[in-house]
Amino acid sequence: MTIYGGSGFLGRYITRRLAQQGWRVRVACRRPEEALFVRTYGVVGQVEPVFCNIRDDDSVRGVMTGADAVVNCVGVLAEKGRNTFKAVQEEGPERIARLAAELGVARMVHVSAIGADAESESEYARSKAAGEAGVLRHMPQAVVLRPSILFGSEDEFFNRFASMAQISPVIPVVGANTKFQPVHADDVANAAALAVTGHAAPGVYELGGPDVHSFRELIVQMLRIIRRRRLVLALPFGVGRLMATAGGVVQMLSLGLVRAPITADQVANLRHDNVVGTGAKGFSDLGIEPIAMEAVLPDYLWRFRPSGQYLAIKESARNLRPH
Template sequence: MQKLVTIFGGSGFIGRYVAQRMARAGWRVRVAVRRPNEAHFVRMYGAVGQVEPVFANIRDDASVAAALSGADAVVNCVGILAPSGKNGFDSVQAEGAGRIARLAAAEGIDRMVQISAIGADADSHSDYARTKAEGEAAVLEHMPGAVILRPSIVFGPEDEFFNRFAGMTRLSPFVPLVGPDTKFQPVYVGDVAEAVEAALEGRAQAGIYELGGPDIHTFRELMQLMLRVIHRRRLLLPMPFFAARIMASVLDMGQAATGGLLHNGTLTRDQVQNLRHDNIVRERGFEALGIVPTSMEAVLPDYLWRFRPSGQYADIKDSARNLKP
């Protein structure tokens, strides 16, 4: 009989790659999301009936328990970069993760993977980093055999990092940099999904794994790489932390004053706090899982080409310039 895995947040950026990979591995996949009607695309990841979206709100015991019913394993991919309404850092990343683990243990599920983040720290001044750590602790309290994956910035076709800044170059002559010298170790989303599969298939010991790509770059260097890939020249404008915090405070207050109608998707005070710290691997990672991480140079051109001035024809035009008259 095929094993069944429930993936909370399975229609999100990382979750959809996990769902696709587990379907290819022969598992039945239950994608637990708040809006299943908007997640029908996951059905195409497997054979008819192999991948099914279902309703679940990780702030609610009953819906989480229903999504876990009959499952052999569970993956929690739910996370937020900024709070919105009832979906705050504590309710989603700390309490929500603990709820999933508690109810999974009650269901008799013995395999769980929690997607956390490098920088998770219970003593952090960042609510994002603090609640990621609290979520890890809550998961291990109920599921001591769980595997915790802490990726650095995750890149891939649907990412909110390179796509966001590449899109900015279409309208702006400069790219603002908060923490230009902060170091990152971007990791390919497909490699994160492979790590999840290794854990669910029993090829990973319980505990924490930090996932980063083969290269470490500063924020400035990442933007320089992005500009080379999209064939654009833009001024990289460092922004002092004090100025970034003032700007973020204004944007945060705007969201609070409008009751969330003006959502701050630009820059929050919490994000400014996180950008003060390097985001690189310091513990065991891919090597312990037998996975060779993918380089950015091998992937970025495949999806950032659309931000080039000539789009898909950029390479053809470059070749034409080399032709002799």
């Protein structure tokens, strides 16, 4: 089988699960030399990173030939160069689905996102909706997974804000009251594996964890885990747009060396809750009980604590009474 984006954050979890189930996996990615770690997910020769550019028909077809199933989990949070929302999240998924249909691939799983909406003011959300439509146009029996914000040891959410808390006394938050339903990457990978093996009915599944929290509550919980007291500063959306504009200018002048902290498109996305919709199919329809983030976050956020892995020892030592 072929997994497009199989070495990315979510992709590696999907790759690992399918390798454990005995699949021979091609991990299609832009930089296979940086994805050699996926080989360790299976026996020798079972998992192999291969070059692929999802903007090119021949490249996509070349890594798909002979596959029984395909998974697409390629996505971008911000545009960079030729990797625009349209190219990666609209045209890319449709290209994969079209070629899968031509080659007679039996099953396809496409990872989208909660909030995909053709009428959204966010280009990210519109491209996600267009990508879904393109997939279902060519592979009507495909399974589309829409996760909420993902967490896991390699995530770009909790790790990013925890890193910020190490050096800043203030954590600015745009959309502090926006609701999220964080979901563990491996639970989404489990859903993808069920779909690949035919244990999930075709259709769209919205995947969220067991709890719903506001953006502010997520940051407060993260700070509690890393044992740091910081001011969580709620910023109006207008201020967020100004930050996005200024950050974009700095990023452009630095030729991309300085990354904008937030984009205008992300500000637009933060205006809407990111939770499972009423009546949507989800984990319960797949027989999966999602894990709570409280059970996972301490396993990888400990490194952001003042004393890292030794904090628990120090706290315990304070309770010792001198004899």
